[in-house]
Amino acid sequence: MVSVTVLKSSSAIILIGSILLLASCKQKSMVERANEDKIMLVGNSAEPKGLDSQLISGVPESKVLTSLFEGLCGDHPSEDNTMVEGAAKSWEHNESLTEWTFHLQPDAKWSDGKPVTTEDFIFSYHRILNPQLAAAYAPMLHAIKNAKAYNEDQRGFILCGLDENFPVEWDKLSEINFQGDPKVDIDDLKNRDFEKLNLEEKRKLIAGRGLDRLDKTPLEAIAADESLFAWPDKISTDIRNLVLERLISHIDQGEPDLYDKAQVGIVAPDPHTLHISLREPVPYLPAMTRHTSWFPVPKHVVLKHGKMTDRFTEWSELGNIVGNGPFKLKAWRFNHYIEVERNPHYWDAENVELNGIRFFPILNFYTESRAFLAGQLHTAYSLPPELLEWAKENHPEYLRVEPYVGTRYIRFNTRRPGLDNLKVRKALSLALDREELCKYIFEGYKPATALTPKVGNYTPPDILEYDLDKAKALLVEAGYPNGEGLPRYKILTTKINPSVEAVQAAFKELGIGMDVELKTFGPYVSAQQAGDYDISMAGWIGDYPDPTTFLDMWTRGNGNNNTGWSSTEYEALLREAAQQSDPDKRVALLAKAEKILLDDAPIAPIAWYTRLYLHRPEVKGWHPLLLDNHPWKHITLEVEK
């Protein structure tokens, strides 16, 4: 007796089976078909927030953008420190490395056929620095003369300090509190009506904001009552009034753009020559121009879809976006893929091998590894570290293990009792057996001997060590034998994983038991920025191949420091290095600064990053690079027959 329902269910099974069979009839994998079409399939971790190079900050965005745009200098396919021509054909600089001239490619065109000129570059740098755009990566251009003042809207400096007709020099004026005192907490006063504040609150708000950030009402109030503002004694009443008058008249005029008055150090004598004046010698300027924040944006397209300062207008969307890179945008399906195709207008189009690239935002790295092994990707973004041993054994032909400019480290909140003691911090750092940690936990990573990995001509000092006895002795000296008397600290992290557990266990060796505090990424970041944590697991990826990308952040008041630590000696060395145009002397000064940082131990570096990923052998022209920016135009797909 065969019932109809049985038939029904078996027909369903047959249906599914036949679909499976049908699918299996497609002999060629996606990669094989893509090889024939010369299209590279790239795992790109996350969906780009957008493609306006001046507003994004993530790595996935930058991967797509480097195919669509090109900075003044280009990436070399295999050398980290060799610059090749990009949007600029050649460049030169003065002896002190402060004056640079870039000569643009004479035939360069945007992907819509319009010529790329210095007008676009000036517009681009003006735009990213414009305070109204609120571009998070604008500080990458602060080395340009007066760029920082313009970007931070330092009105006092621009309207008075830079004006040759102003009766008093800036040296003297700079003692006025234009920028606001970060130590004065005005969070609860900001949104209140100035008129309704009492005298003390008014003084506090004015001191906290500084003259540059005040509206007309408080400025007029200061003009009427000098006691509201702590004027330096040296500044006469006439000058005080003159300063206020300039600030108020700027507001009265509707706060016009100060770009011209700020005399930002970028000029173009002709459509293909760009002069950049810097505030200090920057030997790595050509390398910096390869960063997305230095990419040009097409003036004519940006202005067609909005004002210079409008954020994320339609100019950077599919159908509108125009670039100067080897590829142009072809398709964009959210969370699915982004596809780029050859840009026939690219100045070096004949040397571009690929017909296109498809970027897949696969956030789940296990899924990505499966997709790679199933022949759906040419290159994957990241291999989960626990699969390293498995991949070594089973797929050595795919596995790539390459150095990367990044460091995993522990951050100490030096404002916490106990952690304010240098000996305690040193003891904690000495308790970390970095060799063992890298061998078993941070698989593939290199044990850190300092914060900055080897980058450019900088060799990191060999400072960090593992010495449990010394650590215990330091604890005794500090008055906390075996950790007795220390409060119970929490280690802040975004993931409970073996690395945080290993660090916890290492500290336990000293007798210091700690808890782990788990937060999702947003609260994790804000807790550190607010100083509301004890110890945190942290990481930093360099933006450009120079030690300052790791060292500059530990200065006082820097938003990425978050340790409460600062050192005048350290900052003096960084400043001295910034003024030094001899490359060897410069890195020696930076190494000296790094030693101070590590001796004071507001942080305990653990390991230097390694890029672990799967990659198909038919991709040629892809070499290990410290910044991991592989120039797409040099890549070919060659299948060995």
Add this chain to the structure above:
Amino acid sequence: MKDIARDIGSRLLQGIIVLFVLITITFFLTRALPFSTFQDEKAVPDHVMEMLEEIHGHDKPLYTQYFMCLKNLATGNLGTSIKLMEGREVSEILSQAFPVSLVLGLVAMAFAISIGIPAGVLSAMRKNTRVDYIIMTFALLGICLPNFVIGPLLAELFGVQLSWLPVAGWGFTQPSTWILPAITLGLISAAYLSRLTRAGMLETLNQDFIRTARAKGQKESTIVIRHALRGGLIPSVAYLGPAFAATISGSVVVESIFQIPGIGGIFINAIQTKDETLIMGPVVLYGTLIITANFLVDLIQLWLNPRLRSHSKS
């Protein structure tokens, strides 16, 4: 007729109130997240932060923002994403993602129904035989095994080892990309359906009218299909509605495993980055859908069952 109109009106009003409460709770819970939308991994300078707050109206008092939000939603304006995909219309993002979630949900439910119900019927017909035990064992496994275990296993087997099906990605014109995620997503519903159908069928098959039909000498297949199935499916049908809603809205894990560009992933990322408008969008969309679905079910029940109408109480 007047009563029915009043019933419908009152259900409609209830729906609007539920939606309003949902929006209000979502708005204030989102604002209570302990970090700023505009913060970044690298510290955002104060002047940039203030500028961003001003651009997105976050410098205004909370109640003003709340009324702005209500006003925009009332006019059908979901706004633009303020962080995750800043500047993009939320409606544009959802219009790309929702069809994917919907198709995936439909295929998963079709799979669940076409496997679960026949299996349950078969199991009930062969009660306490080997067939029954095997089916019920699989059903129990289907309920117990979470989809983050099943999904990768299926992908490893059919995708990586056998190379039959793609393991990641989505194509509206490529049904091969639907199969693994739909099976993974639909498996738990299939398992529940088979158990519910089995129980419902067993109860119906024991009733007097079935015995009468058998005594009259009708064929077993006719008895099952024409007489028993109707009654036996009642628990399963009742389960289908909520199961469908849960399937299309609850595919986050499956989306991640198979790289499906649906709404689940967007929703989770929006919460993690505190993208307030992009959190509100899916909430309003799913809220409206579920409320509408319930409203329609209520209507059908009112039509089917006179006892539910309010005037019958008096």
